[in-house]
Each structure stands twice: as structure tokens, then as C-alpha cells.
Amino acid sequence: MATTPQSGPERTSAPAPDAVAVDVERVRADIAELAAYCEPDEPGSTRRVFRDAHRSGRVWLAARMAEAGLEVETDGAGNLIGSRKGRGAPGAVVTGSHTDTVRGGGRYDGILGVLGGLEAARALAAAGIGLDHDLQVVDFLGEEPNDWGLSCVGSRGVTGGLTRADLDRTDAQGRTLAQALTDFGRAPETAISGRWPSPHAFVELHIEQGPVLELADRVIGVVTGIVGVHRVLVEFSGRRDHAGTLPMDQRHDAACAAAELILAVESLAQGGGGVGTTGRVEVEPGAMNVVPDRARVWVELRSIDPGWVVERRDAALAAATEAASRRGVGLSVDVLCDEAPTPMDPQVRDAIDAAARAAGIEPLELASGAEHDTRQIARIGRSGMIFVPSLDGRSHCLEEWTDPAHIAAGVRVLAATLVRLDRLPPPTPGAAR
Amino acid sequence: MATTPQSGPERTSAPAPDAVAVDVERVRADIAELAAYCEPDEPGSTRRVFRDAHRSGRVWLAARMAEAGLEVETDGAGNLIGSRKGRGAPGAVVTGSHTDTVRGGGRYDGILGVLGGLEAARALAAAGIGLDHDLQVVDFLGEEPNDWGLSCVGSRGVTGGLTRADLDRTDAQGRTLAQALTDFGRAPETAISGRWPSPHAFVELHIEQGPVLELADRVIGVVTGIVGVHRVLVEFSGRRDHAGTLPMDQRHDAACAAAELILAVESLAQGGGGVGTTGRVEVEPGAMNVVPDRARVWVELRSIDPGWVVERRDAALAAATEAASRRGVGLSVDVLCDEAPTPMDPQVRDAIDAAARAAGIEPLELASGAEHDTRQIARIGRSGMIFVPSLDGRSHCLEEWTDPAHIAAGVRVLAATLVRLDRLPPPTPGAAR
Numbered sequence: 037m038a039t040t041p042q043s044g045p046e047r048t049s050a051p052a053p054d055a056v057a058v059d060v061e062r063v064r065a066d067i068a069e070l071a072a073y074c075e076p077d078e079p080g081s082t083r084r085v086f087r088d089a090h091r092s093g094r095v096w097l098a099a100r101m102a103e104a105g106l107e108v109e110t111d112g113a114g115n116l117i118g119s120r121k122g123r124g125a126p127g128a129v130v131t132g133s134h135t136d137t138v139r140g141g142g143r144y145d146g147i148l149g150v151l152g153g154l155e156a157a158r159a160l161a162a163a164g165i166g167l168d169h170d171l172q173v174v175d176f177l178g179e180e181p182n183d184w185g186l187s188c189v190g191s192r193g194v195t196g197g198l199t200r201a202d203l204d205r206t207d208a209q210g211r212t213l214a215q216a217l218t219d220f221g222r223a224p225e226t227a228i229s230g231r232w233p234s235p236h237a238f239v240e241l242h243i244e245q246g247p248v249l250e251l252a253d254r255v256i257g258v259v260t261g262i263v264g265v266h267r268v269l270v271e272f273s274g275r276r277d278h279a280g281t282l283p284m285d286q287r288h289d290a291a292c293a294a295a296e297l298i299l300a301v302e303s304l305a306q307g308g309g310g311v312g313t314t315g316r317v318e319v320e321p322g323a324m325n326v327v328p329d330r331a332r333v334w335v336e337l338r339s340i341d342p343g344w345v346v347e348r349r350d351a352a353l354a355a356a357t358e359a360a361s362r363r364g365v366g367l368s369v370d371v372l373c374d375e376a377p378t379p380m381d382p383q384v385r386d387a388i389d390a391a392a393r394a395a396g397i398e399p400l401e402l403a404s405g406a407e408h409d410t411r412q413i414a415r416i417g418r419s420g421m422i423f424v425p426s427l428d429g430r431s432h433c434l435e436e437w438t439d440p441a442h443i444a445a446g447v448r449v450l451a452a453t454l455v456r457l458d459r460l461p462p463p464t465p466g467a468a469r
Numbered sequence: 470m471a472t473t474p475q476s477g478p479e480r481t482s483a484p485a486p487d488a489v490a491v492d493v494e495r496v497r498a499d500i501a502e503l504a505a506y507c508e509p510d511e512p513g514s515t516r517r518v519f520r521d522a523h524r525s526g527r528v529w530l531a532a533r534m535a536e537a538g539l540e541v542e543t544d545g546a547g548n549l550i551g552s553r554k555g556r557g558a559p560g561a562v563v564t565g566s567h568t569d570t571v572r573g574g575g576r577y578d579g580i581l582g583v584l585g586g587l588e589a590a591r592a593l594a595a596a597g598i599g600l601d602h603d604l605q606v607v608d609f610l611g612e613e614p615n616d617w618g619l620s621c622v623g624s625r626g627v628t629g630g631l632t633r634a635d636l637d638r639t640d641a642q643g644r645t646l647a648q649a650l651t652d653f654g655r656a657p658e659t660a661i662s663g664r665w666p667s668p669h670a671f672v673e674l675h676i677e678q679g680p681v682l683e684l685a686d687r688v689i690g691v692v693t694g695i696v697g698v699h700r701v702l703v704e705f706s707g708r709r710d711h712a713g714t715l716p717m718d719q720r721h722d723a724a725c726a727a728a729e730l731i732l733a734v735e736s737l738a739q740g741g742g743g744v745g746t747t748g749r750v751e752v753e754p755g756a757m758n759v760v761p762d763r764a765r766v767w768v769e770l771r772s773i774d775p776g777w778v779v780e781r782r783d784a785a786l787a788a789a790t791e792a793a794s795r796r797g798v799g800l801s802v803d804v805l806c807d808e809a810p811t812p813m814d815p816q817v818r819d820a821i822d823a824a825a826r827a828a829g830i831e832p833l834e835l836a837s838g839a840e841h842d843t844r845q846i847a848r849i850g851r852s853g854m855i856f857v858p859s860l861d862g863r864s865h866c867l868e869e870w871t872d873p874a875h876i877a878a879g880v881r882v883l884a885a886t887l888v889r890l891d892r893l894p895p896p897t898p899g900a901a902r
Contacts, residue, residue: 181756181758244714245711245713245714246713246714246715247714247715247716247719248716263713277862277863277864278678278679278838278839278865279748279769279771280678280679280696280698280771280837280840281679281680281837281838281839282679282680282862283741283744284735284738284739284741284745285739286862289735291731291747291750292731292732292735294731294750295727295728295729295732296728298724298725299725305717306717306718307717308716308717311712311716311717313712313757313758313759313760314724314725315712315754315761316752316755316756317727317761317764318752318755319749319751321748322748322749322750322751323748324749324767325748325769326746326865327748328748328749336712336758338713372757404714405713405714405715406713407758429714429719430710431711431714432709432759433709
């Protein structure tokens, strides 16, 4: 697809979008202030959805949005939205991300997209750049996987991706998601029915959470798409025996079968094109002196190429089947997630690319290996993502860090992209996925 | 060592020991009655040490011992002992095992040795065979690994193998072993100080808990020794990364290193001579979407040959070190247990062998891969073990089963062995390990 800079004439003679002055110190101060709203007994800057730190962080954010002259509201699905009226063109230009974190998470994942969006709105206003469309800066509710095994609660909610069955999910204490939403001040009914109108365009600024930009020495990434994710639980059922008395050649050891699968997944995923992980492994009964009869391996495969995922999934299951059969061990397979890749909209990609180049930055195209609210919003409108580097590729940990110069570049490109998106012709009806 | 039948003249002209009539139906009924004392909310015939079922099972057992004319007492370390006076020769002829079980255990492990010992005492009395030495039938306290991570509490207690540090161990609720002993009616002080005098000889009847006798189509096993046990915790420390964003070639995945070790241990232990098991495996943080940074593998090696264990241990650690180094993953190694093999006493082995042959049974010599109270008692006196087959080699599970004909043979050989042990000359002082 085309990624050359837009070189046509601008539609208006207003200040050039690429000249917007971003105050990186203000963004850094905002990030530091929000980081103070964290769970006191948890590591890092933990701010899990629905918890006190998350609530109070949002009160702070709403006030900060209001200070910036934005009109603040929370929609039916619990997304916090700061809006500035445009000149009446239909559909909003929307940017945003999330302020909730994983347990032990960092200060940038999601947060940069919300506070960077706020800064972009402030910078555009300061530069006197008004938009044809309403501008919205969104803090999506609960993007990270939560106690109910669900992610992207808010962005699913406003795009038809949240179901009644999701509301009925319970956490470890038996509390339903519906109850958690109610306690958070949202009516569960509106959380699943309150669809957004199709935006004019959507863009999310986010840290890469991987090492690709850093290794390529690039500052801005234009996301080509969000990878497809296949998750499968493979369970081996062997035979429980006394580890001291059963000779090796008579065992049906589930842990050994699991070990073969772990190494098979790692091996199959080599060579680029995707990643394969066995991040969760359980062995039962888990006693030193017992040959284990049960082992569970959660296999995750991700690629922007659906064919890659299918091929590796089939090969991993073939390896598991072969190992189980050779060992006289039972095998069961439970597909937990099979999400297709989500390509980013070409017009949004072009807008980001052009904004970067106009700022003198050569962007890099790359796929997003991580999940984002953008996957959900792409269902209802043209969407794209801007990545900035993560130091050493780290994320979801205390070491998460992005250089202030990269933050400045990201927010600047975001602001310029918003102006370019504002100037796009209306979307073709029905073009959203 | 010698294993030919004793063919010399018997020391007395009393009834031939090999003619003792054992009532297998009485043993089976006892086994069934004791099995009724089990934990109602646990699987199988669970009777864990110190719990109500264990206590009340012992009350039943004490009554059953008394009915058999045995004098019943509980020693300082909590071992329940039924005694019959002999003709005054020094040191007792002792047999016994344990009535506690693992969670989800069966009806034979340990129990057969206690109830079979009781039946042997009854059968000897019925046959009018008095012994020169006192005869003792013992239910050792807490042979199975317990909530304090300790096994063989009672047999360690009376042989100097229980320490003050052991008493200070706490279970998951913070209760010390000392407190548990106190609640069980034993003074912790006496549990560690109440040493037994050296017995004249000791023999334990036990199910094999493995498939060797069954596969060889043999009914009686003469145990050559109890294997040495080496247990080591190997911990890999990798790097926690986002499983969607970190390319395969940049990972430091602790679970993959662990998988290599699991398969290395299995492979190294092939070919006989010993067994190697990785029964406990833990992976952290255990999330599908996180490259795991921590994995723990508990490696257990057992062999009757100390050289086998050392060789395999070194090879397993070399494999772990190589995998960790290649993967840029940290490695730590914690030796948890390093117990040398315990050879059985040649005179006791000979007595069992002779008793079996006199009963028309060709015994099989084999090592015990499992831990037994006999390991502890062997510290203070000549000791040996009789094995009977386990159906399909199963133990520590509901499927644990020994054929009634094999029970009958085992108890009969036990009774005859006790008589032969009674007739052994006094042990050489200081010969015990």
C-alpha cells in the first residue's frame, strides 16, 4: 500500500499542522502525576480497572481535560471522553488509549496515548488550529486483561463487541462484570448497547512494547495492522505413578509431553513472521515424588499473516499429538481465542506517514504484536496507530520507559495526524470492518 | 551376598515356622475396617497423619491389637506398638509399617505391613509358637510426606533422625510440627529424645508400589536396599516480556529452558539402574501473553547405585547450565535432599529368602524405589523388607490393589521370617549403620 508522503495542497490556509508546538515537559509532568495514582500494595505503577487508584486517576484526568477546555463526559461503556467542538462536519476525529494497567505495569502503556492525545488537543488549541470535525480524546475503560478474563471492555462496549455473556462473567470472588460496571457507576445495559456513531477517523498513539523501532533506530512507527491471535489450551493426561518405583520405560509422564510441546512451539515460531509462546504451564499433582499425570500448556501464536498462524498451529498440534501418542498420554485441545489480524486503514496510515515525514522523521512500518483498543474501533471506522520506541523493548513491567524526545516526536506526529485526518474526505459508507 | 536358603537345623523343636496358618480373610476384613476411617471430603482412602480419621483409625487399631492379646502402648515419638512378651532374650523382634496415607491414597500402602504384622502375631500365637525375644508390631507415626514437608516422623523420632529444627517447621497455616505433636498427645521433647534400644531384628512387609514383581510373575520380593534419593530445585530466571511484541530471537524464556531440563532428566535416566523425575514444575508469571521470566523444576533421581545418581545429577545440571547459558537465562540450584542408599541387612534378607522358599515361593531380589520406615530403623538395627506385588504397579492412588493370594503369601512369609529372625544369634554390636 501507498506510504509516500501526501504532497497535495492543504485544504485550508490555517497554520500548518506540522508546526504545532508540543510541550513535552507538560506531558512528562502529566505522566508523573497520573503515575502517583497507583495501588499502594502492588509493584510498579499498578492501576487496574475499577480499583480505587483507577477511579481516582480518572478524576484527576477529567479535571486535566477540563483545564484544557475540553468538554468531559463518560459514555455508557465507561469511556472517559474529552471533546472540543469542531466546525460541524459529521463524525468526530478521535484519539485515545487507556489509563488502566496490568498488575506491576509501567507508566507509558496506554497512558501515553491518553495524555499525548490531551497534549495534542492543547497544542492544537494553542496553535489556533480548529478542526472541521469534533475532536475527542478518549480514555477507554479497561483495556488490559482483567479479573474477568476480558480486555478492551470500553472499546468493545461501544463497537458491539461486548455481550451479555461477557457481563455475566465472574471474577475469583464471584462478582460479575455487570456488578463491577454498576459499582463503577455504569448501567450494564448501556455498556453493551451504547454504540458509538462511526468516527470520521481514529488514531491511537502507543508505545511499541517491543524492540523493533529501537533496533532499527527509528522514532515513529506506522502500524500496518494488529496481529491475529490464536490461543489454545493443550492438556495432556498421563498416569500418576510413584516416582521412586515405576521404571522409566513404563511411565506416561504428562510433564514430559508438555515439555516437548513447549520446545516445539518455540522451534516452529522461529524465523520471523510471527511469535509463539507458552507463557502458562501447569503440572499436576506437582509433587517431587509423583510421576505427573496432568500437564496443561497454553499456546499462543501471533502473526499479521493468518496463514502463518494456521500453519504453526497445525504443526504444534501435530507435535503434541505425536508426543502424546508415543507416550501413551491422552490429549485434549481447547481453542480459547482465534482472532484474525486487523489491518490498519490505508488513509490513516498515509496520514501518519505524511505527518512524520513533514516533521523530518523517516517512519518505520511494523505490525503490532500487542492487542489495542484500535482493534475494536476499527470495526466501526477507519483507524490507525502511531508507535514510539520502548527502551529495550520492555513493557508490562517496572522497566517500561520511553525517551522524552520520542514522546515529544510521538505527540507532535499525533497532533499533525489529527489535523490530516480532519481534512480527509468522509469515509466510504460500509468501509469499516 | 548370600541369598541361598538356610538349610541348617532349627534351633528349637517347636512347631515349624513355615507351617503357620495365616487367616487372609481376617486380614482383608481388617483392611476394609481400617479403610472406613478416612477423610470424608477427600478422594480415595485418605488418612493423613494427625487428622481425625488417622486418630480414630488408631483407636480402632489399638483395640484390635488388644483383642489379639498384645500389650498396647504409644511411645514418645507417637508410634503405636502392640507387644507380646518373649522368653526374655534381649532386644525385640520388630515388624511394622504405617497407617497414615497420602491424600487420595489407597488401602494397602503401609497398612498391609501393620495389619499383616498383627495377623502374623495372631497366627504365631494360634500355632503355639512363642519367641525368645519380645515381638512388637508397630504403626509408625506419619510415614508419608506431611504438611511440614517431612516423612517418617515416628521412625525418625526413635532413631535420632528428628531434630529440633524439624519440630519448628510450620505448615501452611503456620502451625509447628511441635504443636501438631502436642495436639496429638505427644510431648515434642520426647519425640526427639525417646530413642529405641537396638532391636534384635526388624522386618517390614510392604506392597511393592511398582510393577517389577508383577512383570516377573513373582509373589515375594526380598528387598536388597532402599534407593538413594537426590532432590534438587533448579530455578531459571529469564526476562519477562510481552509475548506479542518480542521477536523470538530476542527472548530469554525461562519455561523453554525448563522444558529442556525436563526432557534431559527423562533422557538421562533411561536404560535402567535408576529413575529420574520432574514431578513439580512451576512457571511464572503464568500468563498466556507474557514471556515467562521464572521457571522452577524439581529434579529427583533415585538409584540403589550411588554412582548412578551422581553421574545423572552432574549430567542434568550440565544440561541445565548449557541451556541457561545458550538462552541468556540465569540459573540457581538448591540441593533439597541427598540421601545415600540403605542396604538391607544380609541376615534379614536371608531369613526372608529362606521363609519364602520354605513356603514353596521363589522370591525375587529387588531394590525399593520408595522411602520406608525401614530406612530409619536400619540406623539402629539389622533390618529388611518383604515386598508383595502391586496390581499394575499402582500406588498412592485409588487403584492401589494387591491380590488376596499375594497378601496371604506376604503375611505367611512375614510370620515365618519373624520366627527365623527370633532364632538369629545376637547382632554384632555396632553393626547397625
